[in-house]
Amino acid sequence: MTHAFFVPEGLLRPPAQPATTVHWWERSRLRYEGEQLCFADRAVSELVDTYGAPTLFYDRQRLQENVARLNAALAATGQPHRVYFATKSNRFGPVLGALRATGQCGIDCASPGEVRMALAAGFAPQNVSFTASAVSDEDVEAIGGLDIRINVDSISMMHKLGRRFPGRRIGIRVNPQIGVGMSGNLTYAGNKPSKFGIYGDRYQEALDLAAYYGFTVEGVHMHVGSGWLARGLQTFLRAADRLADFAEQLPSLRYVNVGGGIGVPHSGDDQPVDLALYAGGIASVVRPRLGRHVEICCEPGDYLINDTSILASRVTMVERKGNEVFVGLNVGFNAHPQAAHYGFAQEILHAHRGPARRDDPTYFVVGNINEVIDNFNERARLPEVEEGDVLVMLNAGGYGSSMSSYHCMRSPAREVMLD
Numbered sequence: 427m428t429h430a431f432f433v434p435e436g437l438l439r440p441p442a443q444p445a446t447t448v449h450w451w452e453r454s455r456l457r458y459e460g461e462q463l464c465f466a467d468r469a470v471s472e473l474v475d476t477y478g479a480p481t482l483f484y485d486r487q488r489l490q491e492n493v494a495r496l497n498a499a500l501a502a503t504g505q506p507h508r509v510y511f512a513t514k515s516n517r518f519g520p521v522l523g524a525l526r527a528t529g530q531c532g533i534d535c536a537s538p539g540e541v542r543m544a545l546a547a548g549f550a551p552q553n554v555s556f557t558a559s560a561v562s563d564e565d566v567e568a569i570g571g572l573d574i575r576i577n578v579d580s581i582s583m584m585h586k587l588g589r590r591f592p593g594r595r596i597g598i599r600v601n602p603q604i605g606v607g608m609s610g611n612l613t614y615a616g617n618k619p620s621k622f623g624i625y626g627d628r629y630q631e632a633l634d635l636a637a638y639y640g641f642t643v644e645g646v647h648m649h650v651g652s653g654w655l656a657r658g659l660q661t662f663l664r665a666a667d668r669l670a671d672f673a674e675q676l677p678s679l680r681y682v683n684v685g686g687g688i689g690v691p692h693s694g695d696d697q698p699v700d701l702a703l704y705a706g707g708i709a710s711v712v713r714p715r716l717g718r719h720v721e722i723c724c725e726p727g728d729y730l731i732n733d734t735s736i737l738a739s740r741v742t743m744v745e746r747k748g749n750e751v752f753v754g755l756n757v758g759f760n761a762h763p764q765a766a767h768y769g770f771a772q773e774i775l776h777a778h779r780g781p782a783r784r785d786d787p788t789y790f791v792v793g794n795i796n797e798v799i800d801n802f803n804e805r806a807r808l809p810e811v812e813e814g815d816v817l818v819m820l821n822a823g824g825y826g827s828s829m830s831s832y833h834c835m836r837s838p839a840r841e842v843m844l845d
Contacts, residue, residue: 515727607651
């Protein structure tokens with residue numbers, strides 16, 4: 427059953443634009459000073475001289491600002507809330523340390539290895555959430571006895587957990603069959619069946635099994651997709667309304683976890699999610715239907731980490747092939763696979779020749795992996811590019827290092843945290 431819920435007026439029109447800057451991505455700690463691109467108050471070319479390339483540079487201040495901004499939006503609703511960081515998006519130790527230092531962020535884990543890492547990084551078990559699919563007996567044995575939140579993703583997992591750890595508190599991950607993501611590969615729910623969560627037609631079976639094993643079901647969880655922006659918010663809120671249908675059947679309900687998925691702009695045409703509309707929309711579903719005591723949880727990766735990092739690399743080739751001028755870099759999708767896996771173009775800047783102008787040429791920017799998918803941007807507008815130059819990819823913090831490999835025996839990028 428679909429319930430009426432509050433759709434913020436702002437969803438019916440484009441969100442208000444921020445104060446105009448020269449470039450859509452510009453902010454105080456990411457800007458040009460003359461021809462030098464500066465990141466975290468350091469010239470990128472100087473950073474590369476110091477640390478080499480390819481290197482992922484992170485801005486600790488930006489990361490902690492992102493956490494504070496999201497928490498403030500949720501707190502403004504008056505509803506209890508908790509933010510978890512999706513560890514699968516980035517597990518660099520200084521990133522986890524900076525998040526823990528805020529005191530405003532827990533950790534969402536998708537494997538026992540991530541749970542062990544979160545605990546080793548100093549996160550209290552009570553601030554760790556586990557949600558994974560295709561869970562094995564060994565997985566359950568590793569995490570079932572810990573005082574963490576476990577969201578059961580399947581009937582199979584319900585049996586595995588119940589046989590070994592009956593009587594504990596759990597959440598249930600459901601599939602609302604409403605999905606939204608940057609692309610099909612980033613949409614986790616919808617008309618096409620997916621492996622994620624328990625569907626409505628088996629939810630009662632899951633509740634019966636929970637009762638059989640003596641579980642207290644204290645929460646429901648969903649994750650409908652990743653990378654969505656302003657246009658996806660209304661669909662996301664419809665999914666949240668559907669999540670409440672499941673939650674209403676739980677007498678011991680303490681939390682609803684709406685998953686992650688909030689993206690960040692990758693071009694000047696992208697409209698970011700208005701956090702006030704996001705948080706207010708969730709609260710407008712939860713409060714009247716489930717109560718003021720129910721905790722709203724979310725577990726973003728992209729929103730918290732993506733725009734905190736740049737990937738700096740050196741140009742190794744500039745050459746015309748056919749009708750294109752190719753720029754090759756000393757880094758490939760083994761170090762940052764988002765463009766190859768998810769099909770979007772990385773925003774690329776020149777580190778030491780100033781910003782691109784409208785009459786500058788476009789280049790086909792590729793990596794050094796011997797695969798046809800190793801492309802970062804087929805139409806990157808840049809000042810004149812020469813071999814040895816430093817180019818920078820924006821929004822490189824998420825799903826880069828955590829998915830890196832040694833394909834073609836190429837080394838992943840170095841990682842450096844900047845204060």
